Amino acid sequence: MKLILSIATLAATLFAVPATAQPAKTECLAGAKPGGGFDLTCRLLANSLQAAKIIRNPMAVSYMEGGVGAVAYNHVVGSRPADGGLVVAASSGSALLLAQKKFGNHDENAVRWVGALGADYGVIAVAPDSPIKSLKELVTEYAKNPAGFPIGGGGAVGSQDWMKAALIARAGGADPKKMRYAALEGGGAVTTALQGGHIKIAAGDASEMVKLIEANRIRVLAIMSDKRLPGVFANIPTAKEQGYDIEWPIWRGFYVGPKVTEAEYKWWVDTLTKLITTPEFKQEQETRGLFPFDMVGTQYDERVKADVKRFRALATEAGL
Incomplete structure (x- = not known):
């Protein structure tokens, strides 16, 4: 019996996300009406977390339309900056709007970027x-x-x-x-x-x-x-293969408020890192028509900011 308990304890240590920072309840905010890309992103996360039994209680999905995510962005920064249980759906379109200053006074540094779970x-x-x-x-x-x-x-x-x-x-x-x-x-x-x-x-x-x-x-x-x-x-070449350094992944990811604690932020990063390895997530990703694009924590934060910079240069060149 002691051996069995020891193995169980070791497994829990190796594979479980830290319980100390896990929020009592989780919520994903979609910055648009139900049925769009933000909704898809939240459902991907909520359904796969529940199916993989990574969270104890079902994740709530809420909606706040306006400005293709701008209203939700400002709401989180201004009203829920320290809510450790809240993640907000984002996409490369969010980075594009930030590059064009369509999220008001807040730029890409106003929130903490957690991770991306798929792309078109x-x-x-x-x-x-x-x-x-x-x-x-x-x-x-x-x-x-x-x-x-x-x-x-x-x-x-x-x-x-x-x-x-x-x-x-x-x-x-x-x-x-x-x-x-x-x-x-x-x-x-x-x-x-x-x-x-x-x-x-x-x-x-x-x-x-x-x-x-x-x-x-x-x-x-x-x-x-x-x-x-x-x-x-499979038989269609990429732009790069044909000599043009052009990429356009429409990634789908998440951010949290700017005052979320380091432990809470790390819990989300660790949770997404674990989630993307599960068969439940991979099935949910495929069902929703997304291709693999897994990027979490610092790597994702850097990607978002690099995309904003790239989009800003393109928008400036295009006279937007």
Whole structure:
């Protein structure tokens, strides 16, 4: 019996997250209405934590819409800065908005960045009957005649899709401010416009393209990831493979308030570090259409701030 107890004690020591800093209750705040990307991010965390039995009680998910996360960001900094049980969903879109100073007086240093648990990736696509077969051909032809290549994206000027298109324009030496850009309502409208011939280039996300690729209704020229993606994307080269240093991961992660204690912050970092190794998390990530993108603690903090800096330079260059 003593041997069994000793082994159990050792296992608890090695694999359990510190109980001392574990909050009595946990909450994930989504800075938008239910059903969007922030909601998906919170549900990914809440469901997998519960399934993997890492937390004692179910995590609550709450919503605070406004400014694509801006209202939630200001709420946490101003009203709940020391709430150790609260994490807030964020994305690379949050970094982009911070770069454009759309979160008010607070910058990327106003909160503590905990970790990212998955990502989608940007893609550049053309119609299946387009004579353009590679990203290099597209960049070359676009540089010759930018006006002849209307580009569509699911968002206004300055959005993530607009930025993806701007990177392609810049790769060809063209001025992003002079793009013929059509701001459409979501990825579905973008691919419909592409197939209808209303635009010649589509900037979007990989997860939106799966069924269209399978049905040969779209041709993806490049994935904006650091390496090739699996499944239907396995034969599609990255932008880097084609000679362009372009990446656009749409990471999904979390931050906590600026006055959360070091022990509480470490508990969240340790918890996410443990979570990403579990089969329950991996299944939940796949179910929600996200690709692996696991980055926790200091590494994630540095990534967020590097992204803000990169986006700020791009936004300044583009005249935003």
